[in-house]
Amino acid sequence: MITYKNTNLSKDTLTQLYKSMLKPRLIEEKMLILLRQGKISKWFSGIGQEAIAVGVTKAMKNEEYILPMHRNLGVFTTRQVPLKRLFCQWQGKASGFTNGRDRSFHFGTQEYNIVGMISHLGPQLGVADGIALAKKLKNQQQVTAVFSGEGGTSEGDFHEALNVASVWQLPVMFCIENNGYGLSTPTNEQYNCDHLADRGKGYGMESHIIDGNNILEVYETISEITNSIRTNPRPVLIEFKTFRMRGHEEASGTKYVPNELLETWGKKDPVENFKHYLLDNNILTEAQNDAFKADIKNEIDVALEEAYSEPAIEPNLEKELVDVYASFEYKNIAPNNETEELRLIDAISQGLRQSMEKHDDLVIMGQDIAEYGGVFKITEGFVEQFGKDRVRNTPICESSIIEVGMGLSIAGIKSIVEMQFSDFVTSGFNPIVNYLAKVHYRWNQQADVVVRMPCGAGVAAGPFHSQTNEAWFTKTPGLKVAYPAFPYDAKGLLATAINDPNPVMFFEHKALYRSIRQEVPTDYYTIPFGEAALLKEGEDVTIISYGAGVHWALETLESNTKISADLIDLRTLQPLDTEAIFNSVKKTGKAIILQEDSLFGGIASDISALIMEHCFQYLDAPVKRVASLETPIPFINQLEDQYLPKNKFQQALIDLLEY
Template structure:
């Protein structure tokens, strides 16, 4: 193996050696602890340490890295204390994720390391967001994301590369090609000769390197960093390597031909670098022995310290309290009001939030010059500039990941789904990355996803869904669904001020069909608080979105029935106090929503009332929802589909109970 020391001096080379051998010795100790039952799982990086160590050495300490399972060298090179790492691996409350994550699924802002999720690909898009933040601030920095050769088959890989290329982002995508995705060999993973060929398809630079050569890795990453900063372009690097143990220890290595271990054993990155340093007279056998013994003593001391932790008890209050980052207090409206349509109130709120938060970035398909599919951002690019109002490729998942990366770098972001139905393409990033990240390691996801939703406009099965229930089931998200122009503005500004991920549903049929007075100045409406639309004595209707207007229209048409109406406004977190109060007011409750019946959010409300308000009821809680079919296109079918067509039936059923 040829080593090019370039401009590295002797002191640096010796330091590199200690940095390389340290994670190897830690791994050897961890394998012993695994067999002793002191840790429960281990993903070994033995044989490919040079990639993690070399890449981390080539970056500045405040440049973000998105590592994966086998990148212990990233954590140790960033000087994360081994005793605390050991606490993390044991699931201790004193680890980096307070016992909420295992192995390497955690991050640390202090060390500029973003914790991975098991889906692998989403790490790449987060790097896009961090790189975008550097570009916007004109900082000479890059972001680096690891992936494996298996991860390059995921859609997120292609989306992330495309976004980075289209937006000219200073990001390095580093593929650790160790030949196997768990047990699947590369011959069953892709057909190109090498993965750098994919770089050309995205118009970016691609480099293949020897991943077992520490200096080659270091120099390649250093050069890629310089190129990415100078040219403001991404780089794809494929590092060829091999893992000398299983995907994780329990999986074994029976699927690997034995001769591969012999071939790659001769290319061991630690041994090869030791040999090189001996050849150039920087190390002797005694030096190597002395360094290893010194590191082993240090490791033993840290392990002893890390194993002294005592068992802890779960604190339910703390678990629930750590789900969200603290949100700012509401801002009360002041001054006069103007009659506005729902859509204009949204645009007004978004514009004032852009003025209130200079770090707020808007992203979505066609939202810049075109103004979005519904023209909500029309004129925004001219007022705030193309940097802050960004057209995106058709890459919903990567854009949500980019939004999370922006949050890591201190920005806020709004992602507009052109139609709420299209959110399925970004589902993984939302439910596994945005929703969980604060609970996992205290990192807020300061992202709002706007969701133009609902039927009644003849848009058919793929542009009309009410899919809020998909997200109310996911802890860590906030789900908002306004019904009035005043709330549309105030809840949107509140969502954009909130450091937590908010799914913001806006009903398309309300955009231009309703209007009401809306305060002119900036204000926010508290997320998590319902609104009593009107009091009633006979029955109570609990609803949100379009259902509020159906209920109000029905109540106006039937003055003989005293109907109380509660507009939930926020579905997660839910205002249980307001629900209990309106249940107590009448004892007869109808839960109304546009979503389909089975699994709709009304089922959760109904179940909660039955469990907590049973003594207040004079009749069963009824649910009025849309048919359990896709949303049909023909007007006669859509009208029959919508819950509104059955509202009278359920009201009369309650009245005659």
């Protein structure tokens, strides 16, 4: 049984709390029936945990964001999300929130300020940090609440998100629903501390333990905490003690749970206990309770009938492809006539600075980018001009900072995340390919984030600071990839990347930073994505490359002046200018693709396949690919020179011409 302390809450508030818990309970009971009938595909039950979702949501303002999980149906119903839309979502109908592209609670809705989870669990914690940061920057005095189960607290994203929130003093509540089991794994195999709330101490963070089955304790304590956070922005860690009365999802069952544990927690049912409390204190009558149930069941039945009557989704190929990316109307801003000679690194720095001036809330984040100016000094002097709110040093937590960028985008703020070296993106790979890349396709939310990627070999930096890993991202639908080879292109493409509401991986070759110079317009300008540059024109062969490979190809042609070649600098890899490639190959009849990445699985393989599929009848020789060795990148220059394709490109080109 649950003991409720005296409260000053009105009878109406107490009754509304009860009705708000009763509604998700009755919906769940109906869903379990439909699951057995095969009318929904899967269900993650929150029976026994309703007090947490309802209490937290009731304590928050409707304009404040909540990031719930599987078992937080009460968040959606308390925010008055129409049941028809929820039922359509679970049935994969068009009136749901994901157009049949994702299931159950894997969705968000800006209309109700709810941001749903992804199956990887942890990334939503950092996203909450980003939303909270946006609210703090805008001085809106709002709280962001994010949920996790006790199992999710074992993920690195949990620790990164708490650390960032504490360092930046973000107004976010981390709500842990400690419900006993992560699927079948009990808590004693998940963590080795008495209370998860104790972890707050390690992050310099206030923490609380709350009886998650006691709706009054949840609502009153969270109301007090949220009011405090609004006036004194800071993160708070909250552990709700509760229990999962059903399986992780219904198919898994509960055979692994001792019966006595189920019986003990069954007596602490939040809905039944609170109902009896209200009855005993003459706040609720049996007749009123029956009426509440009848009204809710009727609402459920009507909404279900409406959902059933909606036709099944009919596949639309064009719509599926178009919805991968947020729409972006490119605006060409022509360069001015005044130029100055800039190195690649200077053009990028100037482009960043001018975009920071153009977008007055644009935030740039990365390790050592503030006072130090970044390891390459690209952001040197930015703090003095734009302040530390917008030029933010980050802890070493790539995953969380990418997630912060996603959260900023949800709250309407553009951001740039600098990977100190592109190799380090592996620590943030999950949120890039599973959150940023998929979020627009899933629920029409743009991910307005540019990830800057200092990359490439030629500087004797070894296996962990020299990779050019663009192929990891050209493979991922939803991402755009830019890879300029010249200062002029770098500045214009960077401006476009920042304007674009889609996630952009922006590769910057370190060996070119200070070795390549060019006359660059001094003012702000843009260059469209998906348009390659034809650097040289010829009749005998088409050379296709990007990044440092473009300069290797130029050197080869300069030392072999009799070779008549089209040289195409791709500039962007996603979107790819296939028209420029095909037109050139149809003219020359031969094609060679040069990439710095190792050969197998690189973008040269896809370009080769595209040429073979679309230009086969024009070819006078097989398409040739030239790339680095199938090894990690070595450190010492003798081995690095052997690794890179620069020195073997000339012979490969001559062999192709002689075919």
